[in-house]
Amino acid sequence: MSSPTDFLDAARALLGPRGFTDDPELIDPWLTDWRGRFSGRALGLASPATTTEVAALVRLCAEHGVPIVPQGGNSGMSGGATPDPSGTAIILSLRRMDMIREIDPLARQVTCEAGVVLQRLHEEAEKYRLRFPLTLGGKGSATIGGLISTNAGGTQVLRHGTMRAQVLGLEAVLADGSVLDSLTPLKKDNRGFDLKQLLIGSEGTLGIVTAANLRLLPEIGGRVVAWAGLPSISAARQLLLHFEKVAGDSLEGFEVLPAHCLASVLAHLPDARPPLAGQHAWHALIELVAPADGAEQLATNAETMLATALEQELLEDAVIASNEGQAEAFWQLRDAIAPAERAIGPAMQHDISVPVAKMARFVEEAAPDIEQKFPGTTAVGFGHLGDGNIHFHVLAPKGAVRGEWEASEGKVISAYVHDLVTQFGGSISAEHGIGQMKRDELGRLGDPVALALMRSIKQALDPNGLLNPGKLVPLAQEGASP
Amino acid sequence: MSSPTDFLDAARALLGPRGFTDDPELIDPWLTDWRGRFSGRALGLASPATTTEVAALVRLCAEHGVPIVPQGGNSGMSGGATPDPSGTAIILSLRRMDMIREIDPLARQVTCEAGVVLQRLHEEAEKYRLRFPLTLGGKGSATIGGLISTNAGGTQVLRHGTMRAQVLGLEAVLADGSVLDSLTPLKKDNRGFDLKQLLIGSEGTLGIVTAANLRLLPEIGGRVVAWAGLPSISAARQLLLHFEKVAGDSLEGFEVLPAHCLASVLAHLPDARPPLAGQHAWHALIELVAPADGAEQLATNAETMLATALEQELLEDAVIASNEGQAEAFWQLRDAIAPAERAIGPAMQHDISVPVAKMARFVEEAAPDIEQKFPGTTAVGFGHLGDGNIHFHVLAPKGAVRGEWEASEGKVISAYVHDLVTQFGGSISAEHGIGQMKRDELGRLGDPVALALMRSIKQALDPNGLLNPGKLVPLAQEGASP
CATH class of the missing domain: 3.30.70.2190 (Alpha-Beta Plaits)
Incomplete structure (x- = not known):
């Protein structure tokens, strides 16, 4: 591996002053996730303006062995876009890539870049009397790239599905800097493995989404x-x-x-x-x-x-x-x-899902069980009943100290909730993703066959482990950066 | 590699006389695809009755280096379920696995095994005043496993999507004999890569689908x-x-x-x-x-x-x-x-797709272009306009000899059609898959980045190349059976 200075010089030369900085003041706002739960350091902040620039940067990182942490609106829930504390990685912000390349109102399709903010997409669609059928609390900051990489959900999944169901085509930069272009939407295409499906929800660990073709629906009456x-x-x-x-x-x-x-x-x-x-x-x-x-x-x-x-x-x-x-x-x-419960005091929040038919039973059984096992706590489940998706919050006993409680009893409670949901055949991450927050829990509770498969795929697509290392794939760090 | 006899003895011992045979008379009907275009040989015909048996057989094949050709109703369109002429592979028929494990009418879900025939699924769903929203000509023979492995289409894709859209959960046996169980349907589940999406449409080259959970819809009025x-x-x-x-x-x-x-x-x-x-x-x-x-x-x-x-x-x-x-x-x-056009004389049939908005133009331009370039031919396009999916047939000039024409001028015409559709940003396989029929054409015309990615994934999931070798993935045979 060359020295960081060589890399920094090359990155600056490649992207120019708007496209790359190692100024700590400019980097700092992006080192911590919006809820302040994860913090790290970074060698630099790259903000390429085009897919070609992203590809060139990824090739440069591959040459220098520099890990890449892709970042959209930095409003994720699981620390998936926050670098680790080593300071060896760069943050690759997609925010400058915010072009809506094309809207086709007849076909009801939009091609937009990864950095387009969800709310802007809603507004653009409205101009054509169309709508994009996915929304969520963070719509003012969440980017299309981040929404795709985390397969985001929201309140319209019952009818319209998660982000996966909205993506008709995808453009992504792979670990070797090659560009996978499957942007052209074909309603039927059976030319082998559906590669875009693999990238959706992979949290930047297999490739970097740079653009997408999304479906639009007629506006509602x-x-x-x-x-x-x-x-x-x-x-x-x-x-x-x-x-x-x-x-x-x-x-x-x-x-x-x-x-x-x-x-x-x-x-x-x-x-x-x-x-x-x-x-x-x-x-x-x-x-x-x-x-x-x-x-x-x-x-x-x-x-x-x-x-x-x-x-x-x-x-x-x-x-x-x-x-x-x-x-x-x-x-x-x-x-x-969520903010109201947070205002009361410390709480462990769990974004879980079970089969829809079991959701009522889960809440009815788990809540009193937890309150009994952890005296003084209050367990509440709310959320998307139609999707089997519960936001299951366990509020700390009165007087618990914020910060301390989460790291001690809170942690035990979360493991207990995850055990319960696994027994119900459910998921420890319904819509917020794994990121760094749940990676170890996924390793502990995930199906070993599925985990082995994920590791094989990660190893095959990112053999040097430079794409968002430490996120999503448990133990992926074993095979990381040489 | 051990001798074939060792393997045959072990397979017989494992599956019993109903589960394994090397009797040429019993194997023969399954060596040729239903349209008679592809024919091969096989070491034996395995018909396991359970997922556990499939897994044990796959492990046995891995030990002995025996390739496996999974087969459902043997009514595919691209030779994907027909063994090659070497006779080194076994056919793994899923037809005995035909249990409908569970129907949940409230959740509108059915869990059924790979060998269930589509028509039977329709009939079972009707009993609950529900329907399975995918149908096609071969419904009397096509199996759920085959439909999933080829991501089958049909006439209802416009509204309900291809097979991919119907699959809520999947069970599959992987190359090492491990069983991936993601049968339990969760409407939201963001625990990493969506592995079932990778198996859908992979034509048995990454794993063998043994069961699935499928969505059902209310019956129509x-x-x-x-x-x-x-x-x-x-x-x-x-x-x-x-x-x-x-x-x-x-x-x-x-x-x-x-x-x-x-x-x-x-x-x-x-x-x-x-x-x-x-x-x-x-x-x-x-x-x-x-x-x-x-x-x-x-x-x-x-x-x-x-x-x-x-x-x-x-x-x-x-x-x-x-x-x-x-x-x-x-x-x-x-x-x-299709049968009517076939009765007229030899024809090259192409199952292609282009972006919906371009389909009319494609047919208007391609048909006269081909008729001019290949005098005496008649080019007709018909099919699923709403999906951009054209069945594009080129009928031979009068007097052309069946069998000869297809292998000579017909082949040139197909390559020409595939070139055209590629120029239109379309797909050389809309719904029939690649199999062995279009593998080389996919290699010739496919996006090199996508092809490289497919090869990496195939290599990672099936390092010894024993799962349906020679199908779907161009040049996968390079790394095949040691």
Whole structure:
């Protein structure tokens, strides 16, 4: 390996002053993930402007044995875009690659670069009376490249699938600097292994996504957002089955939360009001969408659907948002759960999934089990019932010290939650990915056959272990940088 | 390597007389693909009854260096399940593994083994008022394992996607005999690379699919099948855009055929009648489906949609099938094209795709170009316009000798067609796969970066090259059996 100075000179020469810096002040904001849980150091920050520049940089890194940490909006949940403390790696920011190369409104497709921010994509699509059917809390910072690399989820997965379902074509730079161009979308293409599927969700460990062709959908004609009070999460499951049956494709979101979460949010947001007058053990937030010209029909249908559910005793009470402002307010109650719970005190947050049919049972059994095993804790599960995806938070006992508790009892609790979810045939990472946060847990609990396969693939595609080392693949560091 | 006798004895001991045979009479029917285009020899025919037996057999083959050719219904289109002439490989038939392990009607999921025949799956789903949304001509023989391994398409891809979109979970035996079990369907699971995606469409070269969890949909309430006469394939594209807009999710199929195909079918099927009285250069077959209770509404809507299309001069004439019998008759006209064209004389048949927006232009330009370049030939394109998937047939000049023509001029024509489709950014295999038939063409025309990646993955997952050698991956044979 050559000296870092040689590499830095070469990188500067390659990318110019806008494209590469080793100025600590400029690098510093990108060394820590947005939640402040992971921090590292870096040799430099590369911000190439084109795919050609990314490819040349990757070749340069390969020559010099310099590891690469790809980074989009730096708003990931698992530390997947944060370098390790060694300071040997560079951060490769894709943020400068933010061109929307083409929108084809007839084919309903958009080709955009990795650095395009999700919210901007939404806005661009709207101009054509189209929509991109994936959204999430971090839409103001999350980039298309990051969303693809983590196979991001969000609140519309029930109907439209995760990021994987939106990607029609992909462009990526591989470990040797070659460019895989499968951007042209073909609805049917059976020329061998579907390589783009391998890159989606691989968190930058197999290649660096530089652009993608994404599907768009017609804009919606309107939506109905309803709030229902329920006696239990099992009842929520029954209500979901009811809506799947009667609402069909118009059912776009189905979120559940326990009374505890609603109370936390109401305490946290001074202007928030409870949607229903009475007390309910559980709540469901339901979103239905109508095609163009179908808004009135949907409003009528939605009332019938809720009335039938009430008759069948599938819910205790329900209300339909009377206007778009109220609909937004309902969603705000849902979106504010995480910050509201965080404000109460330290908590371990788990992004887990189980088969949809088992989700109610999991929450009903796991929550009291944990509260009993770890006295003083409060366990709450909320989230995407229709996807079997629970955000399962365990709040620390009163008086626990932030920072200390997470590293001691919190860690034990997380391992216990992961054990439970594995027993249920579930996943320790539903939508947030593995990154560095869950890598060791994946190594501990993952299927050994799947892990061996992942290691083989990682070794084959990145033999020198320079692509996002230490992330995602447990023990991948064994074969890392020579 | 040990002697074949050692292996045969061990295989017999492992699987018993029902599970393994080297009787040439019993093997013979499986040595040739159903269209009689590829033929080979085999050391034996294994028919394991369980995943455990498949795994043990694969381990045994690995020990003895015996290549394995997995086979389902032996109704593939590209020779992917036919052994080579060396006689060193065994055929591994999955047909005995035909259990439907579980149907979960609430979750709308079915877990079935690789040997389950597609038609049986349809029938099983119907018992629960559900349906499996993929069908194709060979449904009476095609197995789930084969459909997954080739990522099969069919006539419902427009709305429901290829086989890939139906697979929620997978069980497969890998080259070392280990079993990858990702059968449990999780709607969200971000624990690293999506390994099942790699196996889907890999034609048995990376692993042997033994079971799958598949999605089911609610049964339909009814369908409307319409036939339209059109001046051109460009007009068909406009009509498709119209239906995508006004029919939305109820549009389930949109097939196109030129006058030549219809004439061939009418000549071939004595009882068939033309759906329309007049002459039209092109025809479209349109299927719309209704949800439960929506049949009447759909029938009304369909009439309006066609009337609007007529007003807007998007079609010349149209008729709606007046009953299910007539609907079937319309579909029969479409399904009989391939046999009807074959009856005329020798033809080169190409299963290709281009971006949907370019399909009309491709057919309009390629057909006359080929007829001019190869005098006496007739070029016809028909198929799944909504998917950009054309079955592009070039019929031999009159008097051409079957068998001879295909191997001489026919071969040159195919290479020419593949060159053209590549220039259009398309695929030389839309839905039939690569197998042995198109392996060299994929090597010639495939993106070198993608090919290198495929070879790395093949080498990593099957280092001794024992899984379906000579299929799919160009030059994979370089690293084959030691």
